[in-house]
Amino acid sequence: MxxxxxxxxxxxxxxxxxxxxxxxxxxxxxxxxxxxxxxxxxxxxxxxxxxQPLTADAGWHLTFFLTLVVPTTLVGGYLYRRNTDALKLGSTVVGMLAVAVLFSGGVAIVFVDIIPPLTGFSYAVGLVIPAALTVILTKYERQISFTPRVAATGAAFFLSLFGVPGYLHSIPELVQKAPVVPSDWVILALVLGGVAALVVGQYIARIREDATAGLIAGVAALVVTGLAALLGPLLGYDSNSFVVVTAVAVVPTATYAGGAALTRKRERIGLLLAGTVIVGSLVGAAAVDLLGFAGPQSWVNWQFLTNPHSSSAERAGLYPAIGGSILLMVTVAALSFPTGVGAAVYLEEYAPDNRFTRFIDVNISNLAGVPSVVYGLLGLGVFVTYLGQATGTVIIGGATLALLILPIVIISSREAIRAVPQDMRQASYGMGATRWQTVKNVVLPEAFPGILTGTILALGRAIGETAPLIMIGAPNVLFSLPTELTSKVSAMPLQVYAWSTLFASEDFYTKAVPAGVVVLLVVLLAMNSIAIVLRNKFESES
Missing domain, CATH: 1.20.5 (Single alpha-helices involved in coiled-coils or other helix-helix interfaces)
Structure with missing residues (x-):
């Protein structure tokens, strides 16, 4: 043999x-x-x-080596030898905090600088009212048929958000015209803190199997978010930004760590690693500040992240491009996700197997491999030339990038739907469910992790694309954030491209361009890490 x-x-x-x-x-x-x-x-x-890490003082390196590297290595080595699951838990908490802080900066850009807090609050109120009506109608789904419920829900959302021009004001209009409105930090604490409180309350209620504990945890999360507005100025931070960071990063991470400590008794020693990293970083920062050690002369600093473009590499920043990339990704997700998932569901669950559907399958696969510049030409021809829209706006850029990743979203969603065992469908049909009920209650929940992972990875590709934006006439350089869907928009890849071509010089090549590339790579890695964590989490639960 x-x-x-x-x-x-x-x-x-x-x-x-x-x-x-x-x-x-x-x-x-x-x-x-x-x-x-x-x-x-x-x-x-x-x-x-x-x-430029080598530009820091030797004392700076020594301080962080003693306060951060050595303790982290010792704790990590001990956990690696004794309990690898605990090591994974500690690493997850550290990674979750780092990624959450990164995305909290993006949320702060959107809800502080791009969308005024009062505007965001008014639309949040406008969404809460019809959402509450939807929940109430769902409880009476046996008494009210499907079509009236859908019609009532759609009418409620439309009237609440848009009203009837000339006859009925929308909820956002009424809120913004109110004679007395709360301050910005109160609005942010109510909106973002309310969302965080809802998530925290549901999470604690689920792991403790106690609704009262969930309610207490939710209230505590809301109170902590509100207190952050008072604590921020004492620490030298803006109240609005500190509220956002607390609601988006600190509260969810602390809740996850606390939940892990309650439910994973064998692995909770891994939280020691997270504490070592956080405390070591804070102690090291305080020590080098007290001792006067100079850190690296990094070009990726607060000034670079919050300044607009400049003709000087030392003063050049990426702020408008970061805000533009965020708005583009929100637009891309809003356009590509429902369309792509809907197409995937139809092709997998409803479409007959004939020549036409096979022709569509082949073309979707081919479109996934088309160069991105072709999609830029398509966006230019359809949206700008044929529809007469302005070039380089948020909506046109988002629609073009949505076309770019739409085949990828469809293919990944179809693979996730196809992976759902056929026995689950047959069991649902055997219980008397219709095809729609089977898709809604069995197929989509089971396939959602794969769908979400594929969509996030597709968005990661879209955020790094430059050619489509160049073809639709997006400006290489902007000096202010876009505030509307019809505003001109730039993006991080475009800004880096401009620094390396239009403003080509030794300073830009060695300072601004590497800093912009690092920021873009960090965002891409953060998005991909979320996809990996979601995939591993749902795979372990299945």
Missing amino acids: ATDTESGYAEGFGQVSRTVGTVFRYLLLAATMFGIVTLAVLLVYVANDAI
């Missing part, structure tokens, strides 16, 4: 050799390592130009 000797002959396979298989395996390993090492060298080279 070929499996018992170094070499042999197997019918249907020809000559079989362990040596050849071993050589092939190590060749694959070598090719993989070569790619990884090459990419790592490139990233280190770019990060070194952007952060």
